[in-house]
Amino acid sequence: MSPSEDPAGNPEDPAEATAADSDGPAGDGAAAFVRRFGPATRWAHWSTAALTAVCLATAAVLYLGPLATLVGRRQLVSAVHLYAGLALPAPMLAAALSAAYRRDLAELDRFTPADWKWLRTRPRRRHTDAVGKFNAGQKLYAAFVAGAVLVMLGTGVIMEFGGAFAVTHRTGATFVHDLLALSLFAGICGHLWMASRDPAARLGMRTGVVPRPWALREHPAWHTEPDAPPTE
Amino acid sequence: MAEGTPVGRRVVFVMLGLGALGVAVGADVQRGTDRFVAPLRENDPTGLTDLLPSGGFRYYSVVASVPERTSADYELRVHGLVDRPLTLTLDDLSRMPQTELVRDFQCVTGWRVTSVRWTGVRLADLLDAAGTRPGATALTFRSFDGAYTESLTIDQARRPDVLVALTMLDGPITHDHGGPVRLYVAPMYGYKSIKWLAEIEVVDTVTPGFWEQRGYDVDGWIGKSNGRDDEPV
Incomplete structure (x- = not known):
């Protein structure tokens, strides 16, 4: 039984028990939950998600003829799209003030030989022994989103404020912006699909903590820190 | 601490490079794709091909909806x-x-x-x-x-x-x-x-x-x- 489940009746000091368990993922009587994401990471995730949703929804209205015909109000819709797009990198930049967020970024950035092997193996046959805090698919998706946000921002700025650019470059910027928007939409659908199949992962992004067995199963090589159960 | 090669940032740099390349040559690529997208679009009752980035007119209106006028009631x-x-x-x-x-x-x-x-x-x-x-x-x-x-x-x-x-x-x-x-x-x-x-x-x-x-x-x-x-x- 974990200390947090029975704090009153357990003579053992909960803090001491927690400290003793914090070395490795294994060990009986360990805390039932481990910390996965700090507040900065979660705040950056949900702010970026909200801004992305606004960008995609307004983009659909600007881009798809039937929706444009239905909604109209082009000036308002394009202003909302513009400001949501310009604000898109802000949560990630602000979160970079947090050391925990920067550690998450460093984890996402680095690929080990095991990551390459993981990518080359078919999903059902994958060995997860060497998977740390993030698996290779999560790392690739994070890099894709980071690159996509920058390219969308750059091409969007050329489209909106690019009077100094030649018309071919503005057309090119529009082409890249449109094509990458579709790729990003496909990527986000995949992201949501993966999340829909994994309640523990969703819990982690919502509350910051995940069940310890989930961490041991999905991310065995991740050095976890025990934590209190989620409060919502 | 994180170990391994910094693949994530390389992916970001490659995407920035591809983005810049797309800005440079996208207009020509689009002219090329338009040539085979346009006939597809004309024979597409689903409208799905409208999702493909392509040239052509875009719909702009400043109001929520515009009444329809035909030859019967147009003046x-x-x-x-x-x-x-x-x-x-x-x-x-x-x-x-x-x-x-x-x-x-x-x-x-x-x-x-x-x-x-x-x-x-x-x-x-x-x-x-x-x-x-x-x-x-x-x-x-x-x-x-x-x-x-x-x-x-x-x-x-x-x-x-x-x-x-x-x-x-x-x-x-x-x-x-x-x-x-x-x-x-x-x-x-x-x-x-x-x-x-x-x-x-x-x-x-x-x-x-x-x-x-x-x-x-x-x-x-x-x-x-x-x-x-x-x-x-």
Whole structure:
């Protein structure tokens, strides 16, 4: 039984028990939950998600003829799209003030030989022994989103404020912006699909903590820190 | 601490490089893809091919919805400083001498549709039919969308490349393109070519139109206004 489940009746000091368990993922009587994401990471995730949703929804209205015909109000819709797009990198930049967020970024950035092997193996046959805090698919998706946000921002700025650019470059910027928007939409659908199949992962992004067995199963090589159960 | 190679940031750099390359050559690639997307689109009842990035017109409207007008209920009023105020049906306009232009359509936001075939009545002919009075220096156009307005000086309006257009793209102008009747001001940015044209008032001073009250240039010459240097049409 974990200390947090029975704090009153357990003579053992909960803090001491927690400290003793914090070395490795294994060990009986360990805390039932481990910390996965700090507040900065979660705040950056949900702010970026909200801004992305606004960008995609307004983009659909600007881009798809039937929706444009239905909604109209082009000036308002394009202003909302513009400001949501310009604000898109802000949560990630602000979160970079947090050391925990920067550690998450460093984890996402680095690929080990095991990551390459993981990518080359078919999903059902994958060995997860060497998977740390993030698996290779999560790392690739994070890099894709980071690159996509920058390219969308750059091409969007050329489209909106690019009077100094030649018309071919503005057309090119529009082409890249449109094509990458579709790729990003496909990527986000995949992201949501993966999340829909994994309640523990969703819990982690919502509350910051995940069940310890989930961490041991999905991310065995991740050095976890025990934590209190989620409060919502 | 994290170990391994920094693949994540390399992916980001590669994407930035591809993005820059796309900006450089995207216009040419798009011309290429348009060539095989366009026929697909014409035979696509699902509209799914509209998702592909491609050239062509984009739909812009400043209001939530625009009423539909057909040949049965469409009317164009020409009034103000004129000798003979006119109320013209689509049939009246069709019976007037038609002029054909094959010119590009350039939007101030950057997209351009090349070699669009337009036919319609020269605005100059319409003004002659109504007879402008002394003191008439400008026109105010109003759309039956209830919000959009535009302006031209009389001299601009009398240019031979300014049409009250009845067809575009080899057919009657569709509702989404501003049909049944819209203006086509070839040498100016698209916002001057008011859609869903309902009213032409001859006036003594230029009243800036919808977008012009929101910062766009009143004299919207392509390549010489709005801080842009597009190739003139």
